[in-house]
Amino acid sequence: MLLAQGPPMGWNSWDSYGLRINEQEFRDNVEAMASKLKASGYTYAVIDEGWYMQNPEDRGKPERLRYELDGFGRYIPVPARFPSALDKGANTGFSELSRWLHVQGLKFGIHVIRGIPRESVARNLPIEGTKFLARDAADVTDACPWDPTSWGVKDNEAGQAWYDALARQYAAWGVDFLKVDCISDHPYKASEIRQIATAIRRSGREMVLSLSPGPTALEHQPEVATLAQMWRISDDVWDLWEGKGGFPTGVKNQFETAAKWAQFTRPGNWPDADMLPVGELRPHPDVGPGPRHTRLTEAEQRMQLSLWAMARSPLIVGANLTLLDEATLRLLTNAAILKIDQKATASRQVMREGDFVAWTADLPGGEHALALFNLSESAMKVDRAWAEFGLKPGIATEAWSGQLTKGPRVSATLEAHGSAVWLVK
Numbered sequence: 001m002l003l004a005q006g007p008p009m010g011w012n013s014w015d016s017y018g019l020r021i022n023e024q025e026f027r028d029n030v031e032a033m034a035s036k037l038k039a040s041g042y043t044y045a046v047i048d049e050g051w052y053m054q055n056p057e058d059r060g061k062p063e064r065l066r067y068e069l070d071g072f073g074r075y076i077p078v079p080a081r082f083p084s085a086l087d088k089g090a091n092t093g094f095s096e097l098s099r100w101l102h103v104q105g106l107k108f109g110i111h112v113i114r115g116i117p118r119e120s121v122a123r124n125l126p127i128e129g130t131k132f133l134a135r136d137a138a139d140v141t142d143a144c145p146w147d148p149t150s151w152g153v154k155d156n157e158a159g160q161a162w163y164d165a166l167a168r169q170y171a172a173w174g175v176d177f178l179k180v181d182c183i184s185d186h187p188y189k190a191s192e193i194r195q196i197a198t199a200i201r202r203s204g205r206e207m208v209l210s211l212s213p214g215p216t217a218l219e220h221q222p223e224v225a226t227l228a229q230m231w232r233i234s235d236d237v238w239d240l241w242e243g244k245g246g247f248p249t250g251v252k253n254q255f256e257t258a259a260k261w262a263q264f265t266r267p268g269n270w271p272d273a274d275m276l277p278v279g280e281l282r283p284h285p286d287v288g289p290g291p292r293h294t295r296l297t298e299a300e301q302r303m304q305l306s307l308w309a310m311a312r313s314p315l316i317v318g319a320n321l322t323l324l325d326e327a328t329l330r331l332l333t334n335a336a337i338l339k340i341d342q343k344a345t346a347s348r349q350v351m352r353e354g355d356f357v358a359w360t361a362d363l364p365g366g367e368h369a370l371a372l373f374n375l376s377e378s379a380m381k382v383d384r385a386w387a388e389f390g391l392k393p394g395i396a397t398e399a400w401s402g403q404l405t406k407g408p409r410v411s412a413t414l415e416a417h418g419s420a421v422w423l424v425k
Helices: 023-036 095-103 118-123 157-173 190-203 218-227 254-264 298-310 326-332 335-343
Strands: 009-012 044-047 107-113 150-153 177-181 208-211 230-232 270-272 315-317 345-353 356-363 367-374 380-385 396-398 409-414 419-424
Touching: 009 023, 009 107, 009 335, 023 044, 023 095, 044 177, 095 107, 095 157, 107 157, 118 150, 150 157, 150 190, 157 190, 177 190, 190 208, 190 218, 218 254, 254 270, 254 298, 254 345, 298 315, 298 326, 298 335, 298 356, 298 367, 298 419, 335 356, 335 419, 367 409, 409 419
Parallel strands: 009 044, 009 315, 044 107, 107 177, 177 208, 208 230, 230 270
Antiparallel strands: 345 356, 356 367, 367 419, 380 409, 396 419
16 A cells, blocks of 8 residues: 555644643643544654754753764663663663554654764764775765754765664654655755665664755656655745745745646656644744744634644644644634545646635545635735636535635635635535
8 A cells, every 4th residue: 555645644842832731741642632632633753853862952052962872873762751761671662652653543753963972973872784984974064054963974885774773773762754854955955865865664664754954946846756765845934924035934935836736746756845834833932922722813724723724734743732622623623624634636727816725626426626715915905707717606615614605706804814625526
């Protein structure tokens, strides 16, 4: 069976915990996901960056950072933060945590920065199962421009051996989802993507490969589509209507990008519009004015979910799920919106007239979806024939309100930054 038949759905720790999540916080969020979101299809729980840092609060002073490593130079969880990693004095990684997750019918993911730890290279540690040492694999002329922890990996036998050893480790831990950062842009590292994909295949365990941070260039689509299941199409998306200067990215910024990438969605390949910064973003969001409720209005949150669904993006929640309020829960579990995200085909932007945008998609059983978006700062009245969007009139149900409409025209008033989504039979 093809991996990632539909866009992956789940939760990631970054938007709420940054580098600092610990095991109890992760377990609490997983339990909330299992009880409140699993039934709607949310499956993956992902620990983002920093699980190997002993003092993540010093991230801004890299010379002070201390890491947990095994004897082969691979990062392992810090026991003070993830106590289940210790078994009779040995660090067994995330094995116990993933088993606990799997018992609940969920899947386990981790984040890594591409490359090999600089500390492993400084100590020239052996690469597990091989004759190679860390310096044989490391490219010390290549570093992620925004990360102080790792060197790049050479496109040679030792470099492949390094990634093979990582993938064996992650397979032993029961990892189902691997998010690799600083690889799909800033810069684009084709050789390392190929090495990682090869290593996962050799490990014998299926893992969704998610490439970050983006924006992945359109010309790289044929290659990433053969190697990964999802790849970021933009820089980080945060709880903003519109980002300035490229980072962070806001909801409005994603319309043009999503329209370009929609044609490439298919089972096993999902252009990723990034996480959903909704609900409570606390206690340690990495960007923005500290712990907070999302700065997106209710209309902007509905617009984000509607666009992500029409574009068939993965749906990875960034909220602190232990603080999930009823409004955010309703937002994330809207059955019609999730149906579009998971089941639609031929998703496409069919109209853009200034700040008015329309998307359509086909659904099983002859059903269709129409989404209308108002990107302007004032309310917008819409009264158009279904045929203008390439659709035939039918019985239409608006996804967010449940309101039924019939007749040859679709009429609505869209509030500023507002949207409406109809399922048409």
